[in-house]
Amino acid sequence: MLRLGVLDGDGIGPEIVPAAVRVVDAAVAAAGGEPVEWVPLPVGFAAIERHGTPLPEDTLTALAGLDGWLLGPHDNAAYPEPHRSRLNPSGTIRKHFGLFANIRPAKAFEGTHARVAGTDLVVVRENTEGFYADRNTYAGAGEFMPTPDVAIAHGIFTRAAVERIAHEAFRLARTRRRRVTIVHKANVLQLTSGLFLRVCREVAGQYPDVAVDDEHIDAMTVHLLRRAPEFDVLVTENMFGDILSDLTAELAGSLGIAPSINASAERAMAQATHGSAPDLAGTDAANPAAMILSAAMLLGWLAARHDDAMPRAAARLIETAVAETFRAGVATADLGGSAGTREFTGAVVAAIARTA
Structure with missing residues (x-):
């Protein structure tokens, strides 16, 4: 069973990270895997309010015991001082765990008007x-x-x-x-x-x-x-x-479809390339595709590291489902579509079910 951290982050993070969690759960189930154990951890503004820092030591300690994690975008430019002038949460995590490789695919999907x-x-x-x-x-x-x-x-x-x-x-x-x-x-x-x-x-x-x-x-x-x-x-x-x-x-096509992982030989973190887009927060307008595809990359990395066919199959299901969803004309506003975050996520989950 996979144990993965969930760090929602700021801005649109609390919308797109749960979207990726929902998609991963659907893909892992379709691939015949045990349910993922998700471990929510504080980061960003929420962590400042509760713990006085955007990245509590307890969060770093917990991450060390997990198979990997999903990190949402952060809005450190809006943090109060002294946090704004310090290394941001994602940079601190990368440095703490020695995540030396940032892998950033750029793939044009049919139906997205690349x-x-x-x-x-x-x-x-x-x-x-x-x-x-x-x-x-x-x-x-x-x-x-x-x-x-x-x-x-x-x-x-x-x-x-x-x-x-x-x-x-x-x-x-x-x-x-x-x-x-x-x-x-x-x-x-x-x-x-x-x-x-x-x-x-x-x-x-x-x-x-x-x-x-x-x-x-x-x-x-x-x-x-x-x-x-x-x-x-x-x-x-x-x-x-x-x-x-x-x-x-x-x-x-858009930063909204740009996934990435940050990895070392031992650990990996899924993190969309784009920022926190605070103007879109809470509007159901954010494109969750980059975060969803980043989660798929994490599953692929875990499959290679542990020579495990299940996460590899789940990753392929997600990639195929996202491509099928775009091909069907379902897209968010940044790609010229009219779907909201929840609608797009639901379409990807439905596509996983059909593919499986």
Whole structure:
């Protein structure tokens, strides 16, 4: 039996995370698995109100004993100080558990009016180093100001971190179309981004069955706009990956269909790419697809880690049901449809029943 954490988060989180829970329950039942044991845990505004912090220590302790968890979006920009100026809950969780791989697929679904039809790629983002200073130090923010008019941030790249994210990308490519594109800026950042490129190229030698090429980050944005369907797996450092995955999500149709997981070798967290959309909170207008598909990715990760056919079958049921729901013309407003959060979720659950 799977034990999974539930962290609703802020804004639309308390609507889309329960939607994903409902879909996972339906898929696991259809796949013949035992019911999931869901463990609700406080995070975000609700945790500030009850515990005085957006991420209580008890939550981190409980997460360590679970198979994985679903994390809703957070609205840390609206948190009261001192919480607003500190590392946000998802960043703290990633850092605490060493979730070094952020896997962000972008897939265009039939019926969603994708901006670039046929887009089907994955951004594999290194999640612990690079140009995001809050991930580069054991303690502290990684930014400092020697004078009021000068601000400095560390950009750190290590062979060990690049090697492990490169292996993630090449292993993933073997399950897809066997092509990896390394995205970098080594022509200008010759030491830092240059190390990323060189080490990825070295790792590529261990995967002779996977084609590899590389692109500069600025050129990559143009290539994606012109010919996104030609790309398969993109591997890059964290800031480039963050930017590219938002772009590829929109090319596929909407951030509302952009799932992700953050993972290490031992743990994984499902977390939609999009934010908390506080203007949509409580309106039944949010698109739950990204959170639902993120939950499916978590099931797939658990299946691979434990060599368990049940979560793999459940993940495939969810992916098929979401595609069928879009194909049938059921979509939320961000995709040009009229369905609400609950209606879309119900349609996916019904599609799982039909598929099973």
